[in-house]
Amino acid sequence: MNSLFHKNQMLQLISVHFKEIIREPGILFWGIAFPILISLGLGMAFTKKADTTRKLAIVETQSTTNFPGDTNTRFSILFKKNNLKIETDRDGYTNYEIVLHDELLGNSNFHFVKTTWSKAMVLLKRGKINMILMEKDRKIEYHFDPLNPDAQLTYLKLTKIFSNKGVEIKSAGDIIKPLTVSGTRYIDFLVPGLIAMGVMMSCMWGISYGIIEKRSRKFLRRMVATPMKKSHFLISLMTVRILMNFIESALLFLFAFLVFGISIKGSIPALIMIFIAGNIGFAGIAIFISSRTAKTEIGNGYINFVVMPMMILSGIFFSYHNFPDWSISFIEKLPLTMLADGIRSISIEGAGFSEVSFISFILVAVGVVFFTVGLKIFKWH
């Protein structure tokens, strides 16, 4: 009888929290449509290689003054040989463009702006160009930041062009094989990261902010003045959030499958396990950080304090291996990194239970510890 009563209480709490979410169109948009739009935008941007435009400045010197009238400068020869376009920009400078077609590496547009040294420096400082070219006695001077990888690539490509070797930067006989098979593309890396990030954001904002708001509006005070079991209230919030996250993630995966053809290479039950573990981990953290304050402004700060470092460090959009080596072992221990890496290992590398069981255990343990401490110090009014 007692368990039946508690079951009904729990069902009512879950039902109310679920209705609270699904009746708010804004929540549905930000929870479901927004991650799909991000994956669409970034997926399109990184799976279809866009033409690259490289802007450079040509500074007039004695030998280039008559350019392009002077047909003997190396610049003139180049423009004559290639597909030359001439236009005058708003500042009255003459622009030249060469389009180098390359199906494998993507087309490169070299956009030359003929200007003075001082103007060229302004353009460089503003980031509009990353290289300045000058020609003295038939020799080309390249001015660029040697630490800028983009400028380095521009230099490599230009030296090939000016040495009359054409645009090919690969050696004769080398073959470029584009990696576009499922599992090796950026979208395959991105979607698991988006799912992990979605779980974190949904728990932190959905649970934490929801609790803080209910506390500030004295709803928690009213609830605790009934014989309601306190843990039921918090567990129902977590349950509804996990359910919503499951729906949101499933829809995102379905979208990515239909549009980009991504697939799950590993064990689906293992994926569900780590997904639930991640949810428990973040839901526990969310209960903990919202356990005391009644001010939404302070709550914002707490949530950002947890969310922002992980957003930046955990390699959601780009690999965290670009960070310094000493930081990697710390980054790998962040809950978001564990969740994202775990989901990626299953969906991309084909991992199963054994590979993700330890991180799943850690995530559940994080959730249980934070939930228990949070419940202990929880302020209901």
Add this chain to the structure above:
Amino acid sequence: MTRETVIEVKGVYKSFKTVQAVRGVDLNIPKGQFVSILGPNGAGKTTLVEMIEGIQKPDAGEIFILGKKWKGHEIELRKVIGLSLQETYFIDKITVAETLKLFASFYSLGNKRVAEIIGMMGLEEKRKSYVVNLSGGQKQRLALGIALINSPQVLLLDEPTSGLDPNARHEIWNILFDLKKKEQTTIILTTHYLEEAEQLCDYIIIMNEGTILREGTLDLLLDNESGKKVIEFSLNIKDQFTEIPFLDAPFKIETDIQADRGRVILEQIETDLPILLNYLKSKNLRINDLVFRKQTLDDLFISLTGRRINE
């Protein structure tokens, strides 16, 4: 025969940082009594009621509900208490029926009780409306319905009609009148509306600055059995009250500068009124108008504190 004591408060104190909200309050409320705690904002009413509700813990003193302390009997007491807080927002996009059903589930109650409460609160037409779409009065009726859902033995209502228009307030009063007639519920209601305390309650406690100033039935408080009357008068020259302190008056004359009126309580109007008139005449003050009426709770509060309840 003395009735069973339902709420007993013994020497209770409560402070918040720099404010001493309740300073040594004692109360004994018998079963079935409808008690009003009346006082201005900041009098300590809400803090006292929240300590009785078990939401706040007293710094000192003891509180017994049905002979039990909160500590160790929380779940047991929560089952027999109903309450409505001064301010509560329920979830915006949950309907009236769903909100009641949620609270009913905490008491192991089902749809039957929800339907009864909806009928009792006159919310039949709003049962499927979201809370956010209810008027202020309807929200208060919902809060009252939630307080009554478990048919409580003790009902604690903190300013249930505060901020409502007169119609909405009377709707709440009608529900409370019915409850008073039909049930044996012990009710404590805090208010700063004098009329509410006078009309609804059997017993009135007047609080100010954390202490109880007076308590008793309305007749006892206003000494209605005696011939005590309130005289209000104005003078024929405007703003004369600002110049005269009435320090040597035979009775305590209180002045309301804003209303430009004087006010005095006379024990025996037949003998005291001529004395008052002679005193005013001796000061060369000429009366413009004079009325006498029965004493109200506001008069009592002014005579106790020097200010009005609703200031």
